[in-house]
Amino acid sequence: MSLWSILNTDSSASSSSTTAQLAQAMQAAKLFASGKTSIATQATTSDPAASSVLITVEAKRAAATKEDAAKSVSALASELRASFDKQYAAAGKKNSADLTALSGRALATVALNETNQFSKAEIAAARLELRARDRQSTVSALASSDLTAASLKTYSRDLLTARSLMSNEEQRLRASNPGLR
Numbered sequence: 001m002s003l004w005s006i007l008n009t010d011s012s013a014s015s016s017s018t019t020a021q022l023a024q025a026m027q028a029a030k031l032f033a034s035g036k037t038s039i040a041t042q043a044t045t046s047d048p049a050a051s052s053v054l055i056t057v058e059a060k061r062a063a064a065t066k067e068d069a070a071k072s073v074s075a076l077a078s079e080l081r082a083s084f085d086k087q088y089a090a091a092g093k094k095n096s097a098d099l100t101a102l103s104g105r106a107l108a109t110v111a112l113n114e115t116n117q118f119s120k121a122e123i124a125a126a127r128l129e130l131r132a133r134d135r136q137s138t139v140s141a142l143a144s145s146d147l148t149a150a151s152l153k154t155y156s157r158d159l160l161t162a163r164s165l166m167s168n169e170e171q172r173l174r175a176s177n178p179g180l181r
Contacts, residue, residue, distance in 0.1 A: 060101035068103045077115040095121040099129045108169035
């Protein structure tokens with residue numbers, strides 16, 4: 001159930017279900033505020049004890065990163081092109097692909113466009129997604145503790161470590177684009 005649907009439900013429900021809905025809305029708002037949006041897949045049985053499975057965006061990115069590492073740039077670009085086209089067909093409009101679950105290497109492949117398979121809008125969207133991830137990482141690191149010299153040192157060390165572990169495509173993109181350094 002999305003936050004929007006929770007907020008737009010009928011308010012004449014009993015107080016216990018309203019309390020449960022409020023708790024769900026608060027949990028969804030906390031996840032959204034922390035950048036850890038998730039997709040819930042409800043069990044289709046009528047069993048009230050059936051559980052939900054939450055797959056976070058971070059988990060999807062980690063799986064994509066592992067899969068993409070084994071692919072060549074051209075194979076990855078072709079796969080991304082097919083995925084974008086499928087998403088466009090499903091949505092009925094161009095430039096509506098969801099980039100949030102893509103790996104950093106996939107985003108860099110789109111942004112570099114070395115295979116000339118992507119539009120200017122897709123390239124801009126990939127760069128925007130990378131910037132958003134960097135911004136979220138920075139905000140999370142700075143908000144996680146008091147701002148001290150030691151916390152800044154730790155953040156800088158973690159940032160350098162993360163950059164050294166990036167794919168060649170990500171490193172080349174960041175070297176060529178000052179907005180992503």
